[in-house]
Amino acid sequence: MSTDDATTLDTTVLAALLDSVGGDAVFVADLVETYLADGTDQLAEIDAAVRSGDAEALVRPAHTLKSSSRTVGANHLGELGRQIEMLGRSGSTTGADALAAAARAEFSDIEAALRAWLSGGATT
Amino acid sequence: MKATFPTDHARQVGRVLVADDSAVNRKLLVQLLSRLGLQSIEVEDGAAALAVLRAEGPAGIDVVLLDVVMPGLDGYETLAAIKDDETLRDLPVIMVSGVDELDSVVRCIEMGATDYLSKPLNPQILGARINASLAAKRLRDLDKEYLERQTALTATIERQREELSRFLSPQVAALVSSPEGEQLLAGHRRQITAVFCDLRGFTAFAETAEPEELFGVLRDYHEAMGALIVEHGGTLEHFAGDGIMIFFNDPVLQPDHVERAVRMAVAMRERFADLAVRWRKLGYELAFGVGIAVGYATLGRIGFDGRFDYGAIGNAVILASRLSSEAKGGQILLSQRAYAAVEEIVEATSVGELALKGFSRPVPAVDVIALRNAAGVALT
Numbered sequence: 431m432s433t434d435d436a437t438t439l440d441t442t443v444l445a446a447l448l449d450s451v452g453g454d455a456v457f458v459a460d461l462v463e464t465y466l467a468d469g470t471d472q473l474a475e476i477d478a479a480v481r482s483g484d485a486e487a488l489v490r491p492a493h494t495l496k497s498s499s500r501t502v503g504a505n506h507l508g509e510l511g512r513q514i515e516m517l518g519r520s521g522s523t524t525g526a527d528a529l530a531a532a533a534r535a536e537f538s539d540i541e542a543a544l545r546a547w548l549s550g551g552a553t554t
Numbered sequence: 555m556k557a558t559f560p561t562d563h564a565r566q567v568g569r570v571l572v573a574d575d576s577a578v579n580r581k582l583l584v585q586l587l588s589r590l591g592l593q594s595i596e597v598e599d600g601a602a603a604l605a606v607l608r609a610e611g612p613a614g615i616d617v618v619l620l621d622v623v624m625p626g627l628d629g630y631e632t633l634a635a636i637k638d639d640e641t642l643r644d645l646p647v648i649m650v651s652g653v654d655e656l657d658s659v660v661r662c663i664e665m666g667a668t669d670y671l672s673k674p675l676n677p678q679i680l681g682a683r684i685n686a687s688l689a690a691k692r693l694r695d696l697d698k699e700y701l702e703r704q705t706a707l708t709a710t711i712e713r714q715r716e717e718l719s720r721f722l723s724p725q726v727a728a729l730v731s732s733p734e735g736e737q738l739l740a741g742h743r744r745q746i747t748a749v750f751c752d753l754r755g756f757t758a759f760a761e762t763a764e765p766e767e768l769f770g771v772l773r774d775y776h777e778a779m780g781a782l783i784v785e786h787g788g789t790l791e792h793f794a795g796d797g798i799m800i801f802f803n804d805p806v807l808q809p810d811h812v813e814r815a816v817r818m819a820v821a822m823r824e825r826f827a828d829l830a831v832r833w834r835k836l837g838y839e840l841a842f843g844v845g846i847a848v849g850y851a852t853l854g855r856i857g858f859d860g861r862f863d864y865g866a867i868g869n870a871v872i873l874a875s876r877l878s879s880e881a882k883g884g885q886i887l888l889s890q891r892a893y894a895a896v897e898e899i900v901e902a903t904s905v906g907e908l909a910l911k912g913f914s915r916p917v918p919a920v921d922v923i924a925l926r927n928a929a930g931v932a933l934t
Contacts, residue, residue, distance in 0.1 A: 443674060446674065447582070447674070450586060450675070450676070450677040451582075451585055451586065451589065451677075452589060454585075457585055460581075461578060461581055461582060461585075464577055464578055464581055465578045468576075468577050468578065489625060490575070490625035490626075493575065493623060493624075493625055494575045494576045494625070496652075497574075497575065497576040497578075497579055497621075497652060497673070498576040498577070498578035498579060500652065500673060500674065501576070501578050501579055501582060501673065501674060502578065
């Protein structure tokens with residue numbers, strides 16, 4: 431785990447998010463749970479696409495993962511998602527397995543960081 | 555905790571369609587919109603967005619928030635489909651794009667998108683853009699509604715005019731809706747030709763005939779005479795049983811008003827002769843008489859609130875009425891002045907001076923035998 435890496439989870443994005451919904455911590459916690467559940471699914475879809483060598487099937491889950499990750503401040507994971515999406519759009523799966531593995535590792539770091547942020551009394 | 559979002563004055567009622575493939579982004583947008591007092595419908599791609607728009611119709615959704623890059627039908631294609639659809643074209647579409655997709659926003663604006671928002675979303679900017687779009691749409695809806703109301707109003711006026719023209723003579727119906735109508739209706743003096751005609755023997759017929767027969771005769775008579783009045787441009791003042799009063803030269807000016815009146819009367823007499831043949835076979839003994847006079851009259855709205863007629867009052871009207879009463883079956887009696895105006899085209903015979911009720915001195919009159927053609931030959 432590399433939760434000490436400041437670039438992994440940009441908590442200023444989360445703080446702004448919390449602020450934008452008027453400090454509704456319950457809503458943000460729920461949003462984070464949605465992100466984690468969907469992210470798990472998207473990573474599984476990416477793995478499946480990599481295993482079957484289906485470049486086109488990489489695009490949708492990678493794009494959505496990128497988009498959602500940026501919203502919660504998981505910028506590095508967003509970047510990995512973008513790279514996988516581009517790869518899929520280029521019609522190739524070469525190197526996709528390494529990117530997918532990196533994304534899985536990053537996701538588990540992000541999950542821990544998000545939970546820490548939530549339990550750390552983010553609204554205080 | 556203090557809400558940072560603009561206060562209630564920024565709240566709007568409206569429905570927003572949110573299309574984004576990320577459930578996280580949709581959830582956030584819906585929350586932000588709900589804080590603006592807006593309802594949302596969320597879909598995860600362009601195809602679903604179009605399906606909702608087509609199901610809801612243009613009145614069901616006020617603004618569309620469209621993610622530029624979506625798997626499946628993306629923002630461009632969805633935008634193009636909306637702009638292609640006659641009923642959805644005017645709907646405001648705000649594109650939502652990621653930081654690496656800003657180039658595509660230009661293309662979307664060129665394609666007709668109203669505005670754009672970039673992620674991460676700033677709630678103030680979201681609120682401002684949505685409000686601007688809602689205001690623009692409301693204005694456009696008002697415009698459309700105004701246009702529809704205007705069209706409906708025009709149709710109503712047209713229908714009323716048409717309906718009115720069934721009750722009034724066409725000239726009077728046109729007058730009511732014309733710009734100078736009010737002035738003319740208020741009353742004015744003008745020289746007119748007044749025509750009275752009625753049936754001889756009608757009172758006796760009415761006493762003995764069955765109502766169905768009576769109405770049958772009147773219907774045929776009115777129909778035949780009505781057509782001739784319109785054909786000659788006469789203004790029908792009223793029908794009263796078998797009596798008909800028509801005038802010429804008002805409200806539409808007719809330089810040949812006396813001639814028109816005489817030609818109409820002759821045509822009526824001919825038409826009546828056809829009807830009389832049939833009626834005689836049924837045992838109805840009816841004859842037709844006409845009185846025509848020329849003179850000044852006061853014309854305008856006569857009556858009271860709830861029932862007004864466009865009428866004429868004056869000596870010429872009374873004289874025409876008396877001449878009509880005096881006329882024997884088949885006679886068309888002209889006053890001296892009326893005859894003077896049509897001498898050239900009329901074959902007439904004097905009936906001498908008539909003592910008429912209300913006239914202190916005997917009144918000379920002629921009976922029209924026939925019209926002359928251009929060569930001066932009497933037409934029979």
